[in-house]
Amino acid sequence: MRSQVDAEVIVVGLGAMGSQTLWRLAERGTDVLGIERFVPGHDRGASHGESRIIRSAYAEGAAYVPLVKRAWRLWRELEEASGRSLLERTGALMVGPADSSVIAGPLASARTWDLEYDLLQGAELRERYPQFAHAEGLLGFHERDAGYLRPEEAVTAGVAVAETRGARVVRETAVTEIVPDPDLLRVRTGDREYTARHVVVSVGGWLRGLLPATAPLMTVERRVMGWFRATDPLSFAAERLPVFVHSDASGDRSLYGFPCLDGETVKIGLHTWPGIDEPTDPALGHRPPDRADAERFADAIGRTLTGLDPYPVRMLSCMYALTPDRHFLVGPRRDLPGLTLLGGFSGHGFKFASVIGEIAAEFATTGGTTLPVAPFDPHRFD
Template identity: 35%
Template sequence: MNFEIIIVGAGSMGMAAGYFLASQGRKVLLIDAFDPPHTEGAHHGETRIIRHAYGEGENYVPMALRAQELWQDLEEKSNRRLFLQTGVLNVGDAESEFIQNVKKSAETYSLPVEVLTASEMNERWPGFQFSNDFVGCFEKNSGVLMVEECVRAYRELAEKNGAVLRTNTSVKAIKASESSVIVKTDNETFTGEKLIITAGRGSDPILSALGLELPLQSMRKTFSWFDSDEAVYRADVFPAFAVNYPNSDELYYGFPSIDGAGVKIGRHDEGQPVKSGEVLADYGTFPEDEQDVKKFASKFMSQKLPLKFGKTCVYTNSPDSDFIIDRHPELNHVIFACGFSGHGFKFASAVGEILSQLAVDGKSKQDISDFSIDRF
């Protein structure tokens, strides 16, 4: 079967790209080893934070703002609840790089960010108990994305616009000539004019087969839910949050209780290395799965929050934690996006648009020069 564009990996980024291409009338095929949305990658667990004043660097802000526009557009087109405007509270030492980046992003792009002392945070949200060595930056326009619903919405609209989807299908071989690609699965062979690779932790073996070695490292991560008082922690009175420990790389993130699920907390740094295709160890296998988040909750939450359960996911990290979005240096029709390092989902809508532009127009309307492989 022949297609204009073949996308290998139909998770958040790939499914978004498939939608944008199909909506333009392009003949597009999406292949995924599982059945999106699924629990084998980095897009499950109900929720992700979307922030605009970005602690990881102001170069991300234009993409974050574009992503927010596209999520709202998807919400309208799909008639699904995808975004909750809970606000996001970024917390840390006043002089930390994390807080300074948030403030700089807000100043450069005129974003509505309110700077708060520890006592002001504790008074506004009684569920917190921050000590005086913390400050907060509150973004009222930011909030929470419902991740599985986002992927499901893009899938529904992509297929509605004519995209072909092969789920539970493993790619066995890829051959690329100067102007086309051949993708072989267990039972079928497909040809395409262009190839987009958005395979998460499966990107490494695929790119390697095409002669491209990238410095990617996949890490097993966990997140946990806690029983909580709905009067204090429900989503219309309590924000999503990110907390950077003073004088440390420790960074935690969390969510209010949504639909009675309880407060959700995860640790962004640390984790256990995993290989491509390796089955993840169950939640609770390692002591730190529960210990780290329990310690965080007891230290920064004013009420006792009993742990309910947890889940695992995978970060596929680049060495500098910045994204990788580029073309194959020798095969101009092969495009890839990977290394999203645990902070990529919020950008999936914008990355999907970028990949569609690279495939069709040859260039992106967003500046993606910081995400080139030339930096390695």
């Protein structure tokens, strides 16, 4: 006889991935319980700061394209179910030298999947996008199927819709241990133990603290986002400038940004840049932004854009959970039967959260997935 459990599935961590997993499981009618260390939508993990880019012609590999297409449809479904606006289509502009990953990568994806794009160069690029002050010799790859998501809204919408479909949520409670037992898993918090048939672990940068065996799979780094006053906010409005990524040839200096969303400022982040790869311990919290961050931004803006104050009016810290190959960890762990791992989203995972939630829900309820996730096998580094 199978033993009784507190929930068929427990989702540990309700950030980007966990909130969507909770929603997709609840949508299937699964008896699901979510446990979150803080309150969903908080600013101490990786899923805050008002905006996240979604792109389709995927620079990081053509294998991601079917996933982003499905993610896009699921975000629209969540908008409908929650009545909230989560995703804006602005298009995306990638700017860099012809051999940089921001140009060669999306071009390869677009050709593999027959996606529409425009390639801009020379005067055409500079005239259409005069915000890029130093675009001589660079190319612009523009695609229409891109835009931005509202991360806090997306996380809280996922949890809220899941709760209306019967999911239970335990807030402000950290899971301290997950212990396998025949036929079930035991999930321990400070004062209680919950049992489940399946556990999805989606704790972002906190992974190694919870599952020490995963420590070699991931490093955690602090990243800072900044908001910059525009001299003429209209020239940065979404009608004039889509979401964008700009990189040098080596990829060592790359930044991304959004059109002006508040009528005054433009948000910029440094994806790679000398000096930003500072390890961080999520147990202690990410270090607040400081003068050195502001100076680095001023350098980056001076080299790239025109029409923005080079020093930020505000900044926020966040964290990247990076795998050695910068691809995700999605799938079962053989050392912990009944556990699905979602982690290592390496600074580009948010756009996929809805489809990752669907994949996790499939693993949890059927033991497999119909979506192509072989490149993300958590055992590929063994």
